[in-house]
Amino acid sequence: DTGVSQDPRHKITKRGQNVTFRCDPISEHNRLYWYRQTLGQGPEFLTYFQNEAQLEKSRLLSDRFSAERPKGSFSTLEIQRTEQGDSAMYLCASSLRGGGVRTDTQYFGPGTRLTVL
Amino acid sequence: KQEVTQIPAALSVPEGENLVLNCSFTDSAIYNLQWFRQDPGKGLTSLLLIQSSQREQTSGRLNASLDKSSGRSTLYIAASQPGDSATYLCALTGNQFYFGTGTSLTVIP
Numbered sequence: 001d002t003g004v005s006q007d008p009r010h011k012i013t014k015r016g017q018n019v020t021f022r023c024d025p026i027s028e029h030n031r032l033y034w035y036r037q038t039l040g041q042g043p044e045f046l047t048y049f050q051n052e053a054q055l056e057k058s059r060l061l062s063d064r065f066s067a068e069r070p071k072g073s074f075s076t077l078e079i080q081r082t083e084q085g086d087s088a089m090y091l092c093a094s095s096l097r098g099g100g101v102r103t104d105t106q107y108f109g110p111g112t113r114l115t116v117l
Numbered sequence: 118k119q120e121v122t123q124i125p126a127a128l129s130v131p132e133g134e135n136l137v138l139n140c141s142f143t144d145s146a147i148y149n150l151q152w153f154r155q156d157p158g159k160g161l162t163s164l165l166l167i168q169s170s171q172r173e174q175t176s177g178r179l180n181a182s183l184d185k186s187s188g189r190s191t192l193y194i195a196a197s198q199p200g201d202s203a204t205y206l207c208a209l210t211g212n213q214f215y216f217g218t219g220t221s222l223t224v225i226p
Contacts, residue, residue: 004160033214035214035216040218041218042121042206042208042216042217042218042219043161043206043208043216044216045213045216046216047149048214056212056213058213066208079216080162091160091161104148104149104166104210105151105163105166106163106208107163108153108157108160108161108162108163109160110160111159111160
């Protein structure tokens with residue numbers, strides 16, 4: 001399977017704990033995005049990378065959230081000192097941009113569902 | 118800040134009907150607009166992408182249009198089928214990325 005993968009698919013944690021999610025994009029894609037989605041809402045943009053550079057961060061991304069893409073391949077999203085309001089589906093997407101290709105079609109992974117007790 | 122609205126929030130139609138889903142946005146400075154479908158408990162599947170310089174895109178029974186001057190996009194689904202039942206989301210790429218809240222479509226056999 002050459003699609004976007006995310007791990008874990010589900011995470012239950014207690015308030016105050018730290019959690020880390022991983023996203024593996026489609027291999028030739030240079031852009032990687034993180035979104036958060038709560039029930040009944042559309043995804044909310046958190047941040048995105050082009051290769052290893054983090055180009056944009058939403059104001060939703062508080063100091064407790066950090067994302068990395070150290071080698072321009074997989075990415076991790078860490079949430080420190082989790083709060084109940086962090087409970088959501090965390091979605092990752094990837095796209096190819098540049099080199100004459102400007103379609104930027106985003107392909108999504110299945111998401112990681114976080115529940116903070 | 119870009120505001121993206123999708124109306125209606127929910128739609129139920131009998132099988133075989135043609136239907137239109139609407140997406141409105143407030144800032145016309147966009148690079149592209151993408152339509153997705155989302156099935157319950159699953160990730161998003163890309164349907165169509167329209168570049169800002171384009172007016173429409175077609176794929177099978179789907180046709181998406183873009184009118185930046187009026188801040189509107191429509192997704193037309195021809196001859197709807199029960200398998201089309203899902204939530205349909207529009208997403209805009211500008212300086213950041215903005216999704217609408219979606220239209221939940223049910224096609225009744």
